[in-house]
Amino acid sequence: MLELAVLGLLHESPLHGYELRQRLKATLGSFRAFSYGSLYPTLRRMKDAGWIAEDEGDAEVVAGAPPLTGKRGKVVYKLTAEGKERFTELLAEAGPSSWEDEQFGVHFAFFAKTDPEVRVRILEGRRARLEERREGVRASLSRTRERLDSYTLQLQEHGLESVDREVRWLSELIEKERLTETERRNQSSSR
Amino acid sequence: MLELAVLGLLHESPLHGYELRQRLKATLGSFRAFSYGSLYPTLRRMKDAGWIAEDEGDAEVVAGAPPLTGKRGKVVYKLTAEGKERFTELLAEAGPSSWEDEQFGVHFAFFAKTDPEVRVRILEGRRARLEERREGVRASLSRTRERLDSYTLQLQEHGLESVDREVRWLSELIEKERLTETERRNQSSSR
DNA sequence: ACTGCGATGTATCACTCCGATACATCGCAG
DNA sequence: CTGCGATGTATCGGAGTGATACATCGCAGT
Incomplete structure (x- = not known):
């Protein structure tokens, strides 16, 4: 599920949609490649649920790698405390779905935190x-x-x-x- | 796409939903495994489109392997002339989607007819x-x-x-x- | 003879995700 | 200075999944 992946990536540093997708590709490689069509709605849903929040703080300070661009229409999200909880929770439950093809890859990608x-x-x-x-x-x-x-x-x-x-x-x-x-x-x- | 697979399987002999799903598994193996949740709606859609039709003729004569059961709620479908056309049509068009993961497996399964x-x-x-x-x-x-x-x-x-x-x-x-x-x-x- | 269980069989529903598409801006090469 | 490829956000229709419900058949165990 995308939710887990987003939570995991934001765990490192705040990111905006586009960059999230890049990281997604880099992390999941040839296993899975979520599209914007599911990413953006998911981001909204997660924001509504309170797992993530818009990060108004300037993006420059944030990342080790230079974000390269200024502040335009970009919407940067960061993990909330509830989000961290949710992440841990998701990682802990190794339900039957965790061995389904799609789920497995995503969960495995965050094994280091499991x-x-x-x-x-x-x-x-x-x-x-x-x-x-x-x-x-x-x-x-x-x-x-x-x-x-x-x-x-x-x-x-x-x-x-x-x-x-x-x-x-x-x-x-x-x-x-x-x-x-x-x-x-x-x-x-x-x- | 399920449609193509159904067309291909019915090309051999008339089948009902459950058996179609078995054949689907046997044909596509570990590549793809459509669920009833998509099979039955697809069957209906295809019937409405005219590619397939309900086969009222007794099922016993039909299959080389004995169908084992009598006639209960089973709904046997057979290919129509339009369905055959549609199948050939689908096999012929090697659009970009044919090299997507999901499509490829299905199309490959019917290479003998391609x-x-x-x-x-x-x-x-x-x-x-x-x-x-x-x-x-x-x-x-x-x-x-x-x-x-x-x-x-x-x-x-x-x-x-x-x-x-x-x-x-x-x-x-x-x-x-x-x-x-x-x-x-x-x-x-x-x- | 009875019981119950696993296979056969049809069906729906909420949900997730994809692919196409639209649109706008940035930075840079020609 | 022009245009193009990368960056960036967003929506929409459609396909497929997983869970679930429900009913019957045939057979194995007792």
Whole structure:
């Protein structure tokens, strides 16, 4: 959900719509690319909800990177206290939706700000979901393989490989999480 | 677009909503998975448009695989002549939207029924689009690499690899198309 | 024989997001 | 000094999702 992404980005520094979108692209990369058509309405909605507020303070001071432009029609938003709360809240709840394709990417992008336990839960949830999907496709594929033309077959198999790759990627990440986790535990117990 | 997929599937045999959805999953695999929430309304819309019609003829005769159930509330749809036209029409137009993520998968699933030239055009269009995207991400990544936390970085790089894999896949497919194309030409000229 | 559960089947609704489009200004290259 | 590409805000129609509701069928377990 866009809301989470906006909250996360504003956590760093106040931003206006256009720049938010740039950051969105830079942060989510090839996974997701929200359009202005959803960004601006979302910004309004979030402002109405009180998660964010217009920042009238001059933009120059704010960013480490120079904002480059003066003050025109730009509407700069900043996070409110409620917004910060909301962000933490959203990051903490690893509901089933967190392993859906769209949600996962966004949540993962803010893993650095997420509780280690939640991280593992999400990673594992996603992996389980993908494995489920994979088995479903595999099953239906073995059932209908000979009835499919070569293109459909290609599509299936490429898809299957992609899912497979992501599963492996997730497994690596989970493994890494586990390692740093035990490491963390050892340090705190030997302290 | 769901419309295209429905047209394509009904091209084989008349089907009712539920079964259509099963076939949809079997055909599109892990690429796309339309929900009933869009399927049923689409079916209605298409019926109103005249592309499909309710098939009152008994369902038993119809499918190679036994339909298993009698006639209850099931609504079986079949393709109309206009629907067939529409299908051909949709397959022929390789507009820019054909290389968008969602469209591409659906269109590719019916490549067997698509004109060879259009096939190559779509494949190349998609590849170009992906390469564009990849370069964009790469550029923004090299610009902001050190500012990103390890998770965001992981995400970016995994995404980049995925795109890379698909580009390679597409290249193979294009190569294959080219081969069968020249082969086809040789045959027809030596005939 | 009964029970209940999972698969089959149709349908709606609120919501999110996309893509196209419109419009205005800035900074800079030719 | 002219025009073009990047910056910037905004709306609108349409497509698809996820949740939910509801009903029936066939079968497995007791």
